[in-house]
Amino acid sequence: MFAALWHNIDYAAAVVLFCIGLYVVIAKDNLIKKFLGLNIMETAVFSFIVALGVVEGGDAPIMGPDARPPFTNPVPQALVLTGIVVAVSTTALALALIIRIYRQCGTIEADELREME
Amino acid sequence: MYDWPHWIIVAVFSPLLGAVLTPVVSLRDRRVAPWWALGAMTVSSFAASMLVIRVAKEGPFSYLPGGWERPYGIELRFDEFSASVAIICLIGWLALLYSWRYTECMHDMPKARIPYYYTLVLLNLGGMMGLVVTGDLFNVFVFLEILSLSGYALVAISGEHIAEMAAFKYLLMGAISSLLVLFAIAILFSITGSLNMADVTVILSKTTYTTPAALALAMLAIGFMVKAALFPVHIWLPDAHSIAPSPVSAILSGLVVKVGIIGMVRVYSIYNGANLLDLHVFNQVLVWLGALSIVMGAFFAIFQDDIKLMLAYSTISNIGYIVMGLGLSTNFSVIGGTVHVFNHALIKATLFFAAGALIYRTGFRTLTDLRGVGRVMPLTCIAISIGAISIVGIPPTAGFLCKWYIALGAFEAGQPFFGFALIFGALFIFIYYIRMVNAFYFQEPTRPEILELSEAPASMLFPTLLLAALCLVMGILGRIPLTFIEPAAARLLTPLGG
Numbered sequence: 001m002f003a004a005l006w007h008n009i010d011y012a013a014a015v016v017l018f019c020i021g022l023y024v025v026i027a028k029d030n031l032i033k034k035f036l037g038l039n040i041m042e043t044a045v046f047s048f049i050v051a052l053g054v055v056e057g058g059d060a061p062i063m064g065p066d067a068r069p070p071f072t073n074p075v076p077q078a079l080v081l082t083g084i085v086v087a088v089s090t091t092a093l094a095l096a097l098i099i100r101i102y103r104q105c106g107t108i109e110a111d112e113l114r115e116m117e
Numbered sequence: 118m119y120d121w122p123h124w125i126i127v128a129v130f131s132p133l134l135g136a137v138l139t140p141v142v143s144l145r146d147r148r149v150a151p152w153w154a155l156g157a158m159t160v161s162s163f164a165a166s167m168l169v170i171r172v173a174k175e176g177p178f179s180y181l182p183g184g185w186e187r188p189y190g191i192e193l194r195f196d197e198f199s200a201s202v203a204i205i206c207l208i209g210w211l212a213l214l215y216s217w218r219y220t221e222c223m224h225d226m227p228k229a230r231i232p233y234y235y236t237l238v239l240l241n242l243g244g245m246m247g248l249v250v251t252g253d254l255f256n257v258f259v260f261l262e263i264l265s266l267s268g269y270a271l272v273a274i275s276g277e278h279i280a281e282m283a284a285f286k287y288l289l290m291g292a293i294s295s296l297l298v299l300f301a302i303a304i305l306f307s308i309t310g311s312l313n314m315a316d317v318t319v320i321l322s323k324t325t326y327t328t329p330a331a332l333a334l335a336m337l338a339i340g341f342m343v344k345a346a347l348f349p350v351h352i353w354l355p356d357a358h359s360i361a362p363s364p365v366s367a368i369l370s371g372l373v374v375k376v377g378i379i380g381m382v383r384v385y386s387i388y389n390g391a392n393l394l395d396l397h398v399f400n401q402v403l404v405w406l407g408a409l410s411i412v413m414g415a416f417f418a419i420f421q422d423d424i425k426l427m428l429a430y431s432t433i434s435n436i437g438y439i440v441m442g443l444g445l446s447t448n449f450s451v452i453g454g455t456v457h458v459f460n461h462a463l464i465k466a467t468l469f470f471a472a473g474a475l476i477y478r479t480g481f482r483t484l485t486d487l488r489g490v491g492r493v494m495p496l497t498c499i500a501i502s503i504g505a506i507s508i509v510g511i512p513p514t515a516g517f518l519c520k521w522y523i524a525l526g527a528f529e530a531g532q533p534f535f536g537f538a539l540i541f542g543a544l545f546i547f548i549y550y551i552r553m554v555n556a557f558y559f560q561e562p563t564r565p566e567i568l569e570l571s572e573a574p575a576s577m578l579f580p581t582l583l584l585a586a587l588c589l590v591m592g593i594l595g596r597i598p599l600t601f602i603e604p605a606a607a608r609l610l611t612p613l614g615g
Contacts, residue, residue, distance in 0.1 A: 083299065100281045104281065
């Protein structure tokens, strides 16, 4: 059990990070903190995907006269690149929304906003 | 003509390209924006109709962009479920036409922002088109994010009092669900080493990694349930759908939540095809959540005075019908459920368009304020009545056949209790729509100034009436979609090689 966990410590770390992020999103009242929690979740998923492609002792998969297997799997890194672009746009949109909420309501604490409704 | 292979690319990318170029072409004159958007959507609709003709004649087909063989390249796969591009195009096109006059009355939105509104609508439609035709898991995530992000922004765009809050709530839940979907896709990738859906299905059927596969299934299901606004995770929907501009509400409520369903259908076909897990428990959970959604959505809707809020809750209960149909997993119920995706889109778009026309003319949005409006806006109110009858499921209309099929499926599966839950839900729905029709036609106006108004402008009336007519036509010609989707439903329910 522990040996298996130790062997997959990178995956376990990603899951723990994901749960920490989820906790922050649910438990915190400040909208920016909520959003930071979401960013932590994103990072967790991205690190999980990157960890998938790791091959022990693997090289960058660049073909040439010196290229010698094993190679690291390049697909996950390509996926994460796309994922990061999505995450950045989500962050931009969320921060813009938070600014507009602050201008309209004068606060970004979720409990105070709920009272206003 | 219809078998030109590249129509599928044209259908997906003309709205996306049109979206990016909208602010550019309307730089000098922002009045160009709606016509440009309509043009882009017309091209896409034409391509989509070619695709639907082809799938009806030849059955499912694939397209490999760049000619890269699967599983190395991306595969676009067009099957009978993908034929929902037709309804996306239809409602998208009509919503764009409707927006032309509607955006003028959105006083809280600066006029300079109108081209961006069209950009977002086109992005949203393009994302949906992409999602329903893709055969690649990671593409699912990308298109899901395109349509979700544009959806969040569209909710906020009206600039009304709590619009930003509603959008933020939507964004928070939507982003979490997208991440769950991405995490699950990563797990599937780690098991199979492939992202192509057909390939994943084949490899999954040979593996022994049942626990990670089950975990991925659960995460995908929860992720798509949030997008579809099923009962326990529906809380973002009522605010978001009622505060958005009416044409956007029609798109969000008619189409965007259905994308969650289409996603669920795709997941279901992978897992049912692979036959790796016993899906019995999963199906039961879906059925129960569906039944709860039907009853709770209808129950909350009864207490709403705000017409758009009421329609938003009614969406939750209709999503319940569809999910229940999927969960019962008999031939009848799956056909009924997937056709209800199509019919509910028609009905809910009719209702939101009509409600939007009422709000545009009167400026009021509660049933109390809108009393007696049937006397001055007869055509709009006829459309809303047809929509109401259809959504309850009274026979000659679009809502009837699917609900009938789902109920038949419940009895076929030996779970008649859910058949009764369905009928009970329909009764609830009947109550609140009767309340609406009663207020419009038979009650004395609380606001006498309503009686001096006139009918909605033609560009808003035309989409509303066309969709209302389609609700009736689809009730009479209801067999066509049912027989069309039948082979796909049969394929969904049979495991690979079984």
